Amino acid sequence: MPINIAIDGPVGAGKSTISDAVAARLGILHLDTGAMYRAVGLYMLRGGIDPQDESRVSAALPQVNITVNYVNGKQQTVLNGEDVTDLIRTGEVSAAASAASKWPEVRRKMVSAQQRIASEADILLDGRDIGTRVLREAPVKIYLTADAEERARRRYVQNLENGDTTPYEKVLEELRKRDEQDMNRETDPLRQAEDAILVDTTGMTFEESVEAIIAVVRNAYGTC
Numbered sequence: 697m698p699i700n701i702a703i704d705g706p707v708g709a710g711k712s713t714i715s716d717a718v719a720a721r722l723g724i725l726h727l728d729t730g731a732m733y734r735a736v737g738l739y740m741l742r743g744g745i746d747p748q749d750e751s752r753v754s755a756a757l758p759q760v761n762i763t764v765n766y767v768n769g770k771q772q773t774v775l776n777g778e779d780v781t782d783l784i785r786t787g788e789v790s791a792a793a794s795a796a797s798k799w800p801e802v803r804r805k806m807v808s809a810q811q812r813i814a815s816e817a818d819i820l821l822d823g824r825d826i827g828t829r830v831l832r833e834a835p836v837k838i839y840l841t842a843d844a845e846e847r848a849r850r851r852y853v854q855n856l857e858n859g860d861t862t863p864y865e866k867v868l869e870e871l872r873k874r875d876e877q878d879m880n881r882e883t884d885p886l887r888q889a890e891d892a893i894l895v896d897t898t899g900m901t902f903e904e905s906v907e908a909i910i911a912v913v914r915n916a917y918g919t920c
């Protein structure tokens with residue numbers, strides 16, 4: 697059985713960067729499952745398909761082929777043969793991904809792709825439904841969160857570093873909108889799995905967050 701670690705949590709909890717660091721420390725791969733939903737969102741945007749329109753999204757889905765490659769341990773997200781890793785990081789794609797990800801057919805397709813990837817490698821998956829759906833049997837499940845204001849502040853600072861000057865209030869508003877959408881959809885909404893360990897990073901440094909997760913992994917796998 698490969699090592700499987702499930703990390704879930706809301707937007708801006710630091711899942712991606714913390715997961716990257718934890719996976720690097722453990723010498724395993726990291727699958728950012730949000731990137732796959734983002735690639736679906738990008739496909740819909742490019743095709744002029746409203747991601748809120750379930751029947752159009754479902755009809756387009758057979759034409760959407762998403763795979764991931766690892767180059768020097770880093771995930772590359774590939775949409776129909778095109779490397780879209782950097783193109784899926786816009787606010788527009790975030791919103792489209794959040795909307796498209798509520799449709800059961802989209803979720804079914806992504807979940808089975810993710811389960812296949814996880815069965816083939818020692819890997820940490822981060823997302824919204826990893827502990828509750830994708831890897832229900834994972835020996836390590838973490839629910840990573842922080843206060844909404846703290847998450848928005850981190851996102852705001854990260855945006856500024858990337859030259860995006862969206863005001864803090866707007867970042868907070870969009871984050872709340874995505875939380876609302878991700879936590880209240882009918883199919884596999886974001887929630888803490890019963891057997892997940894809560895790690896609240898409000899007031900924690902990045903290193904402290906990484907250490908907290910490594911401690912949980914060590915406890916479960918007895919190594920690292």
Ligand code: DC
Nearest residue numbers: 729730731733793794797823824825
């Ligand atoms: O983690 P992220 O912000 O890159 O994810 C983008 C969107 O994809 C997010 O709003 C909800 C959706 N998502 C999901 O529904 N299930 C996952 N496992 C990962 C992401």
